Amino acid sequence: MQSADKVAALDEIIRQRRTLKVLANEPLPETTPRELVNEIIAAGAWAPFHKPSSTEHRSQMSSFVPWRAYALDAGACHRLRQKLINVGDDTKIVQMLAAATALIQVTWLPNPPKGATDAPFEATLENMEHIAAASAAIQNMLLAATARSFESYWSSGGALRETQVFDWLAIPQKEILLGAIFLFPTDADGVETATGKLREKRGPIESWAKWLT
Template identity: 30%
Template sequence: MFDTFSTISTIIKNRRTIKPFMMNGNKIPDEQITELLELADWAPTHGLTEPWRFTVYADPSQFCHKHAELYKQNTPAAEFTQGVYDNFYNQGNKVSHVIIAVMRRGDLPKIPAFEEIAAVSAAIQNILLGATALNMASFWSTGGMILKPAMKAFLNLRGEDEVIGVLYLGYADERPQGVRQVALTDKVKWVK
């Protein structure tokens, strides 16, 4: 039992955000992406609504080019920045796969939307931990157009559905070290 705890503890503590530009361009086998999605499917879910939905791009440039175009089409000319456009356009150059994670609102109105969002977030964490266990690099992004109405329209989502983030997966030659800014004792209150 201790070995299992030790293994999961190591994986959790070694999970790091590795931005797409830090990835090296090596491809992940599609079968391993499927295995990560199977881990996601075991996230906790109130009322068994299983609200997670994923769109997988095996060619990240297909998503990144569309992301850049959504930015261009939905940004007033005075606010448009070519560098931002170029960043979105090229963001997948060293990435193996892109996964868009969506919360598809369930049909049980008694379950609050925040619980559905939490369930999808847990599914995403399962993917990130599985990726770490497989020595993959991962980045969970909510920047750019990802949380904007234009992305919801692009994905043909219903009004009550939400994009929870875009996961960029690949490999990296270097992994950053982890730090915590606030001591755990300052975040926990014990009541006895």
């Protein structure tokens, strides 16, 4: 591909990426193209990161990057949905787990607090940069998903960020959920969809960026 074509293709993917929540009352057929999902996760690897994660996070998975990703295929999403239903969850998370082709739980890895604190993490520059790096990894995944014709949704997670779900999924409790990334098929029948509420609220570029002299 010529360079100008590559630029146009990348810009197009960036603009095409959108939030789409896909909601189903009953589980959709369990089809997960694992190779494509692996490619999407692999795109996350190339996010910039400034500082290595603390060694306390490197025992289960050894990477220096300050994020981790845990993937659930459609079958695992359906089993998680049933567990949530069993404990009385009737939120949209349950409906999205019924519709998802895959869910990627992306966590960030806070540094251990140096002093006593009740906060979930210390407000340090390093922690801010760990979150920033993990966010860049998520955006890479969303763009890779868009390029592969998945609909996607970055959710704060609701019940998916809670201790109980971390236990069920064997995600270390010291990690913090940054995004529950839902991947949906584009062609599902009998589902409801909703776009992101703030999509059209960005305003023009001049309302958030300017040249300085």
